[in-house]
Amino acid sequence: MSERTRRSASIAMTMAVMAMAACASSGRPGTYTRLVITGSEIREAGYGTAYEALTHHRELIIFEDQIGFRGGNDGVRVFGRATQEFYVPLLVVDGDFNLNDEITTLRRIRADDIVMIRLYRQSMVPPRYRRPGAEGGVIEVSTRPGSERDST
Structure with missing residues (x-):
């Protein structure tokens, strides 16, 4: 009976440790840690636009009129604060x-229209997006076919 109790206690302890590890690794709701954010995740978190969703991504920093990746390679367009x-x-x-202005464009893309947002850090930019200006990385937004974006 005592071996059975120890086995049950061991299983219970293992389950508790796994549950604590899972809880500790998840951020607060709406904080993304991956480099791909799906439209359903954005809508579930209650964000209204692509801009609102990206303000909660750990890899990005967004000021009033600038957006950027934290850290990165030397020799690329950089802005700083402090x-x-x-x-x-x-x-x-x-x-x-x-x-155009990235911030304005992101504010115009409604969450209902977003299929996915993919973030490419400097070393991850695919060949189709390698061009002058992409040295700082790429934010790729995919929307539903036929979605209306304000182009003004």
Whole structure:
């Protein structure tokens, strides 16, 4: 009977440790740790736009008029506040390079229209997006076919 009790206690302890590890590794709701964010995750978290969703990503920092990756490679477009530097990514929406203000564009993309947002850090940028300006990384937004984006 005592061996059975020890085995049960061991199983219970293992389950408790696994549960604690799972809870400790998850961030607060709406804080993304992966480099791919699905549209369903954005909608479940209650965000209304792509901009709102990205303000809660751990890899990014967003100021009033700038967006950037934390850390990165030398020799790329950089902006800084205090002693931190942030590397400015290129925004690509549905395969088109955004040549306008990234913040304004992200605010115009409704959460209902988002299929996925993928973040490419400097060393991960795929060949199709390698061009001047992409040295700081790429934020790729995919929307549903036929979704309306305000192009003004």
